[in-house]
Every structure is written in C-alpha cells, then in structure tokens.
Amino acid sequence: MSKHSQNTLLFIVLMNLWLFLPSAAMAGERRVIVGFHQTPGAAAEHKIIKRHRGKLRRKFRRIKALSARLTDQAIAELQSDPAVAYVEEDTPITAIEPEFGGSEYLEAWGVSHIGAASVHARGIKGAGVKIAILDTGIDYTHPDLDDNYRGGINIIDPANAADPFDDSWNSHGTHVAGIIAAQLNGNGVVGMAPEASLYAVKTLDAGGSGYISDLIAGIEWAVANDMDIVNMSIGMRKDSQALAEACANAWEAGVLLVAAAGNTGIFGLGDVLYPALYDSVIAVGATDANNTVHYISAAGAGIEFVAPGDNIYSTAVYGGYGLLTGTSQASPHVAGVAALVLSAGLDDLNGDGAADNRDLRIQLQDTALDLGEPGLDDTHGYGLVSAEAAVAKSLEKHLSLVQNRGGHRDNSRRVILKDAVYTVKLASNGVRKIMVKVFENNRYQRALSNIYSFGRPGVSRRRAKGPNGTTFTLDARGRTLNVIFIPRGRRGSSADIYINRR
Ligand SMILES: [Ca+2]
Ligand SMILES: [Ca+2]
Ligand SMILES: [Ca+2]
Ligand SMILES: [Ca+2]
CATH class of the missing domain: 3.40.50.200 (Peptidase S8/S53 domain)
Incomplete structure (x- = not known):
C-alpha cells in the first residue's frame, strides 16, 4: 500500500469516526479541541479560530492545542488547514467511580x-x-x-x-x-x-x-x-x-x-x-x-x-x-x-x-x-x-415455554415477581395463545391476568395475521406476584418469555 493511499485510508477512518461522534452542542456548533503542528502563538490561534467564525474557549500550555466552539462547516475547513494537526470532539467526561461504592x-x-x-x-x-x-x-x-x-x-x-x-x-x-x-x-x-x-x-x-x-x-x-x-x-x-x-x-x-x-x-x-x-x-x-x-x-x-x-x-x-x-x-x-x-x-x-x-x-x-x-x-x-x-439471573429471566403432550401443569412455567415493576415480553414461535395467570397470596388476580393471542406463521396468510409478540408490564411493587404462563398451540410449538426488572 502506498503512503498516499494509507493516508487516504486513515483520513476516511477519521472522517467516519467523526460522523459517529455524538454531538452535544446546539445550533450546529460543537465543542472541539483543535491540535496544531506547531504552537502558532496567541495571535495566530485567535486568528485561525476567528477566521472560521468560532469561539475560543481555552488555550493549553503543555500541548499544542486549544478548545473552541465551531460550526460543522468550520470544523471541515479547519481539518483541511495545513497548520491544523487534528480536530476532535471535546467529549463530556465523568468521574470513574471506584468499583466499591465507598x-x-x-x-x-x-x-x-x-x-x-x-x-x-x-x-x-x-x-x-x-x-x-x-x-x-x-x-x-x-x-x-x-x-x-x-x-x-x-x-x-x-x-x-x-x-x-x-x-x-x-x-x-x-x-x-x-x-x-x-x-x-x-x-x-x-x-x-x-x-x-x-x-x-x-x-x-x-x-x-x-x-x-x-x-x-x-x-x-x-x-x-x-x-x-x-x-x-x-x-x-x-x-x-x-x-x-x-x-x-x-x-x-x-x-x-x-x-x-x-x-x-x-x-x-x-x-x-x-x-x-x-x-x-x-x-x-x-x-x-x-x-x-x-x-x-x-x-x-x-x-x-x-x-x-x-x-x-x-x-x-x-x-x-x-x-x-x-x-x-x-x-x-x-x-x-x-x-x-x-x-x-x-x-x-x-x-x-x-x-x-x-x-x-x-x-x-x-x-x-x-x-x-x-x-x-x-x-x-x-x-x-x-x-x-x-442476582442478574433473577433480574433478567428468560423462560422457554413449550407445548408438549400433557396438561396445563406440565407445560406451564412459573415465576415469582416482587417489589418492582417488571417488563414482560412474550415472543411466540408458533404457539397460538399464552395464558398469563397472576396470583397474589394464592388469590387469583383477574385484572392482572390475560390471554394473549398470536399469529400462526406458516399456516395460511389469513390465519397468520396477528402479531407474534407482545410486551406488557406487571407492577409488583410492595407485593409478591406468582405468575404462571401456560401455552396453547400445536404440540412442539414454543415461545420465549423475557422478564426484566426495571
Ligand atoms: Ca456500615
Ligand atoms: Ca454438603
Ligand atoms: Ca472448577
Ligand atoms: Ca423448583
């Protein structure tokens, strides 16, 4: 690879990086750090930024760089300025908390x-x-x-x-x-x-x-x-x-x-x-x-x-x-x-x-x-x-529901949810329905229970209509819910259940 094409490649990589950088600035202005090949001196720095209609924020003493607010157009111009070595986003930083809380x-x-x-x-x-x-x-x-x-x-x-x-x-x-x-x-x-x-x-x-x-x-x-x-x-x-x-x-x-x-x-x-x-x-x-x-x-x-x-x-x-x-x-x-x-x-x-x-x-x-x-x-x-x-295994539950031979009890899956709001995602792999039965202290909770119906991919276009997934929430704050999932479908059909604690 020639030096020229290497530089071109590098340039493309840098440009792509730039495109994916997040922007925090409003109205087309970004906070950036501009690096120079040589310390250009205060007047020259100022001139460069001013020429590109930017706003100087801070000059550095130990490195040949300054921070500024610039428009995207000014950034593009500066990047092709022979005096400029690089322009990079002035990315927000946060304190790195130690692994221990205190x-x-x-x-x-x-x-x-x-x-x-x-x-x-x-x-x-x-x-x-x-x-x-x-x-x-x-x-x-x-x-x-x-x-x-x-x-x-x-x-x-x-x-x-x-x-x-x-x-x-x-x-x-x-x-x-x-x-x-x-x-x-x-x-x-x-x-x-x-x-x-x-x-x-x-x-x-x-x-x-x-x-x-x-x-x-x-x-x-x-x-x-x-x-x-x-x-x-x-x-x-x-x-x-x-x-x-x-x-x-x-x-x-x-x-x-x-x-x-x-x-x-x-x-x-x-x-x-x-x-x-x-x-x-x-x-x-x-x-x-x-x-x-x-x-x-x-x-x-x-x-x-x-x-x-x-x-x-x-x-x-x-x-x-x-x-x-x-x-x-x-x-x-x-x-x-x-x-x-x-x-x-x-x-x-x-x-x-x-x-x-x-x-x-x-x-x-x-x-x-x-x-x-x-x-x-x-x-x-x-x-x-x-x-x-x-604990992660408790918080991010994944259950597989399979319609096998046998009754409700054999095919059902059960989870206990408590003291939080949970997001429940049902994804059918062919089951027609999933009955969700919710109990609190062994009492059936009608308002929280439901039957979800799904399409039947591969059966016929008409009958296949309907979603093959749904998401709902269960609020178990301050209580313990016993939730039972029961599949209904052809033998061998299945569904995935993903439950996340918020
Ligand atoms: Ca203590
Ligand atoms: Ca033992
Ligand atoms: Ca071992
Ligand atoms: Ca058990």
Whole structure:
C-alpha cells in the first residue's frame, strides 16, 4: 500500500469516526479541541479560530492545542488547514467511580470482590430475608448491626434464653453477622445483604464450643421461626445421625443451610467437616483476594463453593471491628449471596412447581465463577460465588415455554415477581395463545391476568395475521406476584418469555 493511499485510508477512518461522534452542542456548533503542528502563538490561534467564525474557549500550555466552539462547516475547513494537526470532539467526561461504592466497601473486600456493590446499587440489599446465625451470638447493640437485628435465642443458657448476646473471646458470631448484614450506613463495613434480617441463635459458648444437641436445637428453632437461610460457621469431624437428620429436615422444610467447610487445611488433611459435608448443607471453602484457596481451608470432596475468607474485616463485640481468617468467614459470604438472590426473586429453575431452596442452590451453582480445573472440582466446588451473576439471573429471566403432550401443569412455567415493576415480553414461535395467570397470596388476580393471542406463521396468510409478540408490564411493587404462563398451540410449538426488572 502506498503512503498516499494509507493516508487516504486513515483520513476516511477519521472522517467516519467523526460522523459517529455524538454531538452535544446546539445550533450546529460543537465543542472541539483543535491540535496544531506547531504552537502558532496567541495571535495566530485567535486568528485561525476567528477566521472560521468560532469561539475560543481555552488555550493549553503543555500541548499544542486549544478548545473552541465551531460550526460543522468550520470544523471541515479547519481539518483541511495545513497548520491544523487534528480536530476532535471535546467529549463530556465523568468521574470513574471506584468499583466499591465507598469506604465501607473498601473495608469489606470480600463483599466487593464477589460483586455485591453493584447489586446494592440496584436497590437489592436482602430486605425481608431472614437469616439465622447459629454461632456464639451477636452483639445486637453494635451500631453496624442493631437495625438489622430481629431477635433470636440463647440455646446454651436456657436461663437467659431471650438474650443471645455474643460473649465469645473473638467475636465469632458478631463477625459472621457483619459479613452477612452489616448496615450500609456510611460507617465501618458493609455486609453482603445490608438490609437482611439477622437472628442470633446462640449454640456456642464463650469459648466457641457447644454440643451437637445445641446445634440441632438451633436448627429446629430456625425451621420453627421460618428462617430462609441458616449460617453455620461450625464444624466437627464426627458424623452424627441426629444432626444429619436435623439438617435434612430443615432442608426439606425449605431452609437453605450454609456451613463452613472447616479450617482443616492447617493440619494438611483438608477434609470437609460436618455439618457442611451433609448433602443438605452447602460446604464453603475459603479463598484469598487472588481466588486462591487459603492454606487453612478444607479442600476436598464435598466442597460446594469457595468464597472470601482471608483477612476479612467485620464487626466485633462492643461496637468494634476486627480481622478474622477462615472458612467461618467464607460461609457467610455465600449466605449473603443467597439472601440477595432471595430478595431479587426466585424462579422455579428445576421445574418442580415450586420456587424454593432447591432453586436457590441451583442458581448459586449456575452462576459461580469456575476456578481451577474446568467444571465442578473438589478444590473449588462450583467455584467462587458471584452476587452479581446470581442476582442478574433473577433480574433478567428468560423462560422457554413449550407445548408438549400433557396438561396445563406440565407445560406451564412459573415465576415469582416482587417489589418492582417488571417488563414482560412474550415472543411466540408458533404457539397460538399464552395464558398469563397472576396470583397474589394464592388469590387469583383477574385484572392482572390475560390471554394473549398470536399469529400462526406458516399456516395460511389469513390465519397468520396477528402479531407474534407482545410486551406488557406487571407492577409488583410492595407485593409478591406468582405468575404462571401456560401455552396453547400445536404440540412442539414454543415461545420465549423475557422478564426484566426495571
Ligand atoms: Ca456500615
Ligand atoms: Ca454438603
Ligand atoms: Ca423448583
Ligand atoms: Ca472448577
């Protein structure tokens, strides 16, 4: 390619770029920056701009350029002026906000690292989600926790059953509580789900010890009190049939159980402890800021996720803060992601007719950042939990509706929409109708329900008339809507449903 044609090509590219640049100026004038081959001197600069009927805005000292307001015609003329090196748009700029929203996010590196800040920025903070922390108790007077504290029970001291204050030497339960739900209040740290409801279930004494029976009683309290999530930063080597049954029972009752995998790596063994090892309980290993599994973390069969657990800064007793490391810190990060997903809304991902803890667990698995060898592995499980990816799956739902053999129930898809306005887009791939049935508190909502009819492409010109898609909104602010989509059409016909939270 000759030099001339190279220059021509460059010129065309520049011209095209120019055409696509947005314009903020009114009346055919643009803010531009004009660069010169040589510093032309004040008088010459002024003359050049004036000759092109522009308005000088600012002259620069360190570069051979000035900023001005010019018409498109003047810009074109200047671009062919031999003294001018370039003309570029004076593009508006904005401050680049740090990934973290503020110092609370900087302090809580784990919360930021797994994408909670952007979730909070969308207004999703775990409000309404109940989390029981089975631990040494919580300093419920802590100014970074007190607004989220909703109660609890002291199981190891029945004489003080109503007071689960954290009396531990290392603030174990209070630290876990802060990772889950320290308040976004401008002070201290922020938790994964800063508006979630915290319940202290004191199953460990001041020294961090308890009995299996205390733990079982705590699990039963969580089920009886309708907890959504239980965090157990607790582990033991010994299997217990009673504990296994208590966990399985809670899981069947709809509670998501999350537990620390254990700090067994410190002994060079790395086996996952109970209760984390039970199928009904999510086992969480600890990673550092480089997504490397911490040497003290359990890493072996049974690990389901990894999460930040290295030098985690969180709340401590008597209004303090402190650093702790281990899988006890990793587990509450996962519990917090689960709380964010619950407050963003769950779908029936496994198609069993209910949106529950099974779907929540699947959503966490599907959206974790795969680490190490591809796919599920014993060191990282499904990978590093991601608040951002997990919540995105709730906010941007895509459902496939297929008309198969069978009745309504077999072909229907169901979603739960709450606390926001949703845009629902239906796109038919041959289904004739989609019935949308909306329920609130099990009550049919006639005004919100509808039957949408679609054209039938490929059948006949006359019958094919009609749209093959439609969009409507559902206002679920301040309520929970159960929405069921039922297809009607020839077997094998289908439709796509896209639901976006506004
Ligand atoms: Ca705070
Ligand atoms: Ca398990
Ligand atoms: Ca389900
Ligand atoms: Ca992997």
